[in-house]
Amino acid sequence: MTPVEALVVVDLQTAFVSGGEAVPDHERVVDRARLLLARARAAGAAVVQLQNDGPAGAADEPGTPGWELYLPPDVAGGEHVVRKTDDNGFEDTDLEDLLRGSGVRSLAVCGVLSEMCVMATARGALERGFRVVLPHDAHATYDVPAAPGISDVVPAAQASRVAEWALGDEVEIVARAHEVRFAAPAAGVGQTAV
Numbered sequence: 001m002t003p004v005e006a007l008v009v010v011d012l013q014t015a016f017v018s019g020g021e022a023v024p025d026h027e028r029v030v031d032r033a034r035l036l037l038a039r040a041r042a043a044g045a046a047v048v049q050l051q052n053d054g055p056a057g058a059a060d061e062p063g064t065p066g067w068e069l070y071l072p073p074d075v076a077g078g079e080h081v082v083r084k085t086d087d088n089g090f091e092d093t094d095l096e097d098l099l100r101g102s103g104v105r106s107l108a109v110c111g112v113l114s115e116m117c118v119m120a121t122a123r124g125a126l127e128r129g130f131r132v133v134l135p136h137d138a139h140a141t142y143d144v145p146a147a148p149g150i151s152d153v154v155p156a157a158q159a160s161r162v163a164e165w166a167l168g169d170e171v172e173i174v175a176r177a178h179e180v181r182f183a184a185p186a187a188g189v190g191q192t193a194v
Contacts, residue, residue, distance in 0.1 A: 001133070001172070001174065001179060001180070001181055002106070002181070003043070003045075003106075003181040003182050003183035004045065004106040004107050004108045004131070004133050004180065004181070004182055004183070005045055005046060005102075005103070005104045005105060005106050005107065005182070005183055005184065005185040005186075006040070006045055006046035006047070006048065006099055006102070006104040006106070006107040006108070006185070007036050007037065007040040007045060007046070007047050007048070007107065007108050007110070007182070008048050008049075008050065008089065008095075008107050008108070008109050008110075008111075008121060008125075009033055009036075009037070009047070009048070009049045009050065009071070009110055009111050010050045010089060010109060010110065010111030010112065010117050010118045010121050010139075011050055011051065011052045011060070011111050011112050011113070011117050012029075012030070012033055012049065012069060012070050012071055012110075012111045012112065013051060013052065013060050013066060013067055013068060013069060013070060013112075014065055014066050014067070014068045014069075014070050015059035015060050015064075015065075015066025015067065016059070016060070016066075016112045016113070017029065017030050017070050017112065018070065021059060021066075023112055023113070023140045023141055023142055023156065024140065024142070024143065024155075024156045024157075025140050025156065025157070026140065028137060028140070029110070029111070029112065029137075029138060029139060029140040030070060030071070032110060032135065032137050032138035032177040033071060033110050033111065033138060034071060035177050035178060036108060036110055036135070036138060036177050036180060037071060039180070039181075039182050040108075040182045041074065041077070042182075043181075043182035043183055043184060044183075044184035045182040045183065045184060045185070046078075046080075046098075046099065046102040046104050046107075046185055047073070047074070047078075047079040047080070048079070048080045048081075048082055048095060048098060048099070049069055049071075049073050049079070049080070049081050049082070050081075050082050050083075050084055050089040050095070050111070050117070050121065051067070051069055051081055051082070051083050051084070052067075052083075052084055052085070052117065053067070053083050053084065053085050054067070062083075069081065080098055082094065082095050082098070086120075087116050087117045087119075087120035087121070088117075088120040088121055088123070088124040089117065089120075089121040089124065090121065090124035090125065090128065091124065096128055099130070102185045103185035103186035104130070104185045105130065105131060105185075105186075106130060106131035106132070106133070107125060107130055107131070107132060107133070108132075108133045108134070108135065108138075108180045108182075109121055109122045109125070109132060109133070109134050109139070110134075110135060110138035110139055110177070111138075111139055112139065112140055112141060113140070113141040113142065114139045114140060114141040114159060114160035114163040114164075115141055115159055115160070115162065115163040115166075116141070118134075118139045118141075118163065119163045119164075119166060119167060122134055122167055122171055123167060126167070126170050126171060131172070132167075132170070132171045132172065133171075133172045133173075133174060133180055134164060134167070134171050134172070134173050134174070135173075135174050135175075135176060135177040135179065135180050136160075136161075136164065136173055136174065136175050136176070137175065137176050137177055138177040139160060139163075140156060140160060141156050141159050141160050141163070142156055142159075143155055143156045143159070144156075144159050
C-alpha cells in the first residue's frame with residue numbers, strides 16, 4: 001500500500017483502555033497502536049495524539065487518572081497532543097493546521113471509540129481532503145446496549161465494523177495495522193517508508 005505521512009491516535013486514554021471500564025479487546029487496540037506508533041516514529045511520519053476533555057464527572061474529565069493518555073507521546077521528538085471536546089478531532093482544534101504545516105497529505109487513524117471519535121475524526125480528515133487509512137484491528141468500542149423493542153445488544157466488534165462501513169468508499173480500510181506503511185511528510189523527503 002502507498003505509505004501515509006501521519007498517524008492520528010484517537011483518545012487512547014486510560015479510562016477507555018485499562019481497568020474494568022475498558023473497551024472489549026482493549027489489549028489488542030493498545031498493542032496495535034504501539035505497533036503503529038513505532039512504525040510512524042521510525043519512518044519520521046508526523047504523530048498526533050488526540051485527548052478528549054470529557055465533562056465533569058465523566059471518566060475522561062480533565063485532570064483525572066482516566067483522562068491521561070495511555071501511551072506517552074514523544075513531545076520532545078516533535079509529537080503533538082491535541083485536546084478536544086468534540087468527537088471530530090478537527091473541530092475547534094489546530095489539528096488541521098498541525099498536519100498541513102508538516103506537509104501531511106495522508107494519515108492513518110487508530111484508537112477509540114470506533115463509531116464516535118474515530119469515525120468522526122476520519123470523516124473530518126476526508127472532508128478536508130486528506131487520504132485516510134483505517135486499520136480494522138487498531139480501533140475499538142463498547143457493546144451497544146440493548147434497546148427494548150428495537151434490538152438486542154450489538155457486540156462491540158460489529159459496532160466497529162459498522163462504523164467503518166459508514167465512512168463509505170473514500171476511506172481505505174486495511175485488515176491489519178502491520179499493513180500500514182509510513183513515510184516522512186514532503187518536508188522530510190529522502191527517508192525510507194516503513
